[in-house]
Amino acid sequence: MSQQVRGVIARSKGAPVEVTDIVIPDPGPGEVVVAVAACGVCHTDLTYREGGINDEFPFLLGHEAAGIVESIGAGVDSVAVGDFVVLNWRAVCGQCRACKRGRPHLCFSTFNATQKMTLTDGTELSPALGIGAFAEKTLVHAGQCTKVDPTADPAVVGLLGCGVMAGLGAAVNTGGVGRDDTVAVIGCGGVGDAAIMGAALVGARKIIAVDRDEKKLEWAKELGATHTVNAAKSDAVEAVQELTDGFGADVVIDAVGRPETWKQAFYARDLAGTVVLVGVPTPDMKLEMPLLDFFSHGGSLKSSWYGDCLPERDFPTLVELYQQGRLPLEKFVTERIKIDEVEAAFHTMHGGNVLRSVVVL
The missing domain is CATH 3.90.180.10 (Medium-chain alcohol dehydrogenases, catalytic domain)
Structure with a gap:
């Protein structure tokens, strides 16, 4: 009934x-x-x-x-x-x-x-x-x-x-972040901070949070960011490169989903590094870039849907880690x-x- x-x-x-x-x-x-x-x-x-x-x-x-x-x-x-x-x-x-x-x-x-x-x-x-x-x-x-x-x-x-799994999975599942990796996350709302938390969970060596809001950058530090960049005050790409010995990060996650932030992610990564797009663009957004840059940088350009998760595999494990005080x-x-x-x-x-x-x- x-x-x-x-x-x-x-x-x-x-x-x-x-x-x-x-x-x-x-x-x-x-x-x-x-x-x-x-x-x-x-x-x-x-x-x-x-x-x-x-x-x-x-x-x-x-x-x-x-x-x-x-x-x-x-x-x-x-x-x-x-x-x-x-x-x-x-x-x-x-x-x-x-x-x-x-x-x-x-x-x-x-x-x-x-x-x-x-x-x-x-x-x-x-x-x-x-x-x-x-x-x-x-x-x-x-x-x-x-x-x-x-x-x-x-x-x-x-x-x-939704959001926490999308961000955490973007780092761990899609980006394949490992314990010796450098990671940059552009956009430190719920999804971006979850990506930061995921990178910290697997032991990334350096985690750089990029945003224009100081409050969000403070939240990012609480969730595992080792460094922060205020993109309203400095060039995000240059700052990430400076923090990674001039090379760029191994994995850069765009949690905003705009052409300008995706370009930042692309150029802030190391050669053969990985870009993960988890922020959702709108249908009207377009991207224009030199094709040669895609060829010369190599690496991987990925999009992440729901953090490429399998709920029956990932949810119980993440809940257990939370219950143990590790997440x-x-x-x-x-x-x-x-x-x-x-x-x-x-x-x-x-x-x-x-x-x-x-x-x-």
Whole structure:
């Protein structure tokens, strides 16, 4: 039997979000209803509200979430009622050409719930990243649920559902940062700081944080940066080269996703170094550079989707490291808010005053 819960929706482009009643159907085959415990406020949610993803309004926002499995549909055996799970937006299919070639982190056919959550008048909702977790409960595919240590703080570990995993994975999985590497991270918001934390976790020798905001650079130092560069006061490329004996960093991560920051990343790396783009560009952005520079520098130019993670492999390990005190995930939670404070959290985000606001239900 379907049930009504409160959820945060974006009804039209640019309009303030609103809390309203939504209808959660019983889970069908392969589906799960999760009682949401906490959900981070990610910039992607704001991008949905602004129509920057698509125009399939109304959206049910929220996707960085953890909660308890409340009910399961037919054929679900990967999770059980009562399991504590972190939600993910990349439930791999196991059957596409990427999965069959042993590259499931590149899955081309990820799963979402088949049924639609709706407003009380029957209007279908588009869940953000196939999750929609600014709600007391949500309907997802079972593959979007990863069991983790039930004693972990949901407001903290839920952030693995998007931004933290994207940044950490950009360093560790995509960039392949190792213990003797020099690393530069351009853009020290939540994703960039997670990349810094990931580089510190694997023992990078030097970690250079680049941003234009002194507060963000201070946050970066707390999460493992060994050096900082204020790009408003000095040339970022020259500063990174100076800090790396004139060579450039082995891995440079662009967590902003603009043509100018990508160029900085390209020229701030060592010869045969690696550039990782994890910041998300907008469709109108263009890049113009001499082709010879790509040839003469060599190395690798990569993009990182969701940190090239495998949730069932990575989430439990990272939660365990957090529980052991070896991964300071709690530092990303700047404030805990109520479900009716999401619009205010978007304004706080614009001001650059938080790494993450987290809705606690």
